[in-house]
Amino acid sequence: MTVSSTTDKIKGTANEVTGKAKQAAGKAAGSPKLRAEGAAQEAKGKTQKAVGKAKDAVKGAVDRL
Numbered sequence: 001m002t003v004s005s006t007t008d009k010i011k012g013t014a015n016e017v018t019g020k021a022k023q024a025a026g027k028a029a030g031s032p033k034l035r036a037e038g039a040a041q042e043a044k045g046k047t048q049k050a051v052g053k054a055k056d057a058v059k060g061a062v063d064r065l
Contacts, residue, residue, distance in 0.1 A: 005059065008052030015045030 022038030025031075 005052040005055035008048050008055065012045040012048030012050075012052060015048060016042050017045075019043070019045055 019038045019040070019042030022041060023035050024038075026034030026036075026038055
């Protein structure tokens with residue numbers, strides 16, 4: 001199954017938002033573990049978005065051929 005670039009970007013954005021929320025909750029609760037989980041999830045989201053953008057770039061290059 002191939003995941004579309006749009007799906008990658010949507011999932012990436014969702015992970016970024018969730019990660020930021022976890023970091024904020026961890027900071028408010030004084031939980032370094034929750035803050036770390038949030039930072040990791042935010043990084044995962046940024047990576048997913050980058051993959052989606054890369055897929056768009058490849059598709060655009062192929063379409064121009």
